[in-house]
Amino acid sequence: MISSFFEKSKPIHSVIAVSVLLLVFVFAKISAISEPFSLYLLFKQIGVFALCVLTVFLLDFLVSKNNLTRKNSYKVLIFVLFVALLPNSILNTDYIIANIFVLFAMRRLISLRSQKQIKKKLFDAAFWISLATLFCPWCGLFFFLIIISLFLYSIVDIKNWIVPIIGVATVVIIGWSFMIVAGMDYVAYVNNMFGVSFDFSKLNDLSIVVAITLLLSYGNWAIIFYIKQLKSKKKNYRPSFIIILVAEIIALAVAVVIPDKNGSEFLFLFAPLAIILTNYFEIIEEKWFREVLIMLLIVAPIVNLIL
Template sequence: MISSFFSKAKPIHLVVVSVLLLVVFVMTKMSTIAEAFSVELFFREAFLFGVCLASLFVLDFFVSKNNLTKKNSYKILMFGLFVAVLPESLLNSKLLIANLFILLALRRIISLRTSKDIKKKLFDAALWISLATLLFFWASLFFILIFLALLLHSIVDIKNWIIPIVGIVCVAIITASYMIVMGVDFTPYLQGFFDVSFDFTPLNSKRIIVAATILLSYGTWASFYFMRNIKHQLKSYKPSFILVIISSLIGLLIILVSPYKDGSEFIFLFAPLSIIMSNYLEIIPEKWFKESLIVILILVSVMNLML
């Protein structure tokens, strides 16, 4: 049974989910790329697949390191299946890379619970989110997590509140300096950079509607159990679980305001939703129900890939 196979954390699980991502990535790209095959195209797409794998490994690392789930591989299974359910999430290279930067930032933000190297972690988190913002402006909403983490961990030293701003300024100065030195025109870069859209017409396809319904239904249902479970966590871990919930809400907000309405904007929701679903799968006593939830995702994934 699938749920039993992933109930323990083993290296083979990363291999299995990596193969799943490869299949989804190749099938999605084959159906969407119109340009002729070339060496440049191969290496560009290989790099983007590397970004997908890196996102998977970063998620697995910081979730396991900070005990956001028990010692199982449900979180990477969920991440792989969410991508398979909505393969359009792989189509926008900027959002794909920005999501990796956000995961690297989350790794640093969540680890603030240890109270070690706080200043370095805050600077790194601000740096990664700033880099993500350069690719996709609405990724800047994740800056909320940094300051919320400071509040939740009762970090009151004013220096620590200034450090994230220093990280933002550093990235801004370096980026502006590079563009000036290289003679890059600011106008084309900033054109459409701050755009927002509430037009959901482009999402009006059977595949995206089915995928979005499944994702939001799973996420909403599991979130009730996830939030109820927070009060049973150790005091030092509660802020981390609250940050996961806020991350998912930010992911939803990005879906609402993003100028991209093609399914690619859902990528920011997958990581926090994977953590939430993993926690839910851990507490389900009925094996048949747990198995059913996973099988439904697999069936929807196959259906969407075939459409």
């Protein structure tokens, strides 16, 4: 059974996950790319796929390093199945890069639990989120994660609250300098950064509707149990789980307000939701029910291909 196979963390699971991701990536790109084949195009897409693989391993590292789940491969499996369910999520390279930077920032914020090198971790988190904002301006909403982390870890020293501002200023100065050297109109860039649109008509495709409905259904159901389980978590680990939950809420907000809606904006939900859903899978006593949930995530992308 699939749930039993992924119940333990093994290298073969990563091989399977990357293989499935490759199939989904090739299918998504063949459907989306219209330019003629060239070596440049080939190497470019190999680089983009490498970023997708990096995202998977970064998620696995984030979870394993901070004990956000038990030692299993559910989070990797779920993440890849989410991508398979909504292949459009990996069509925007900028969003893939931004998502990686957000994961780096989350890793630094969660590691504040140790209360060591606080200033360095806060600077890094602000720096990574600022970089993410360059690729997806609405990723700036993830700065709320820093503020929430400061409260959750009871960091009251005013100097530590100033450090994230320095991290943001660093990226602003570097970005501004680059735009001046490159002769870019930074005023126009800033003015056009935060476009907002609540027009969801571009998502009015049956396969996308099915994917989003399934994602939100799984997410809402799992979050209910995730919140219930927070009190049972060790006190010093509890802030880490709250950060994941807040990250999921922020990712949903990003997907709602982002102007160019085509499905790629949902990529930001996948990592935190994979962690939340994995926590839910771990408390399901009926193995058959867990098997059904996983099989549904496997069958749904195949059905979407037919739609």
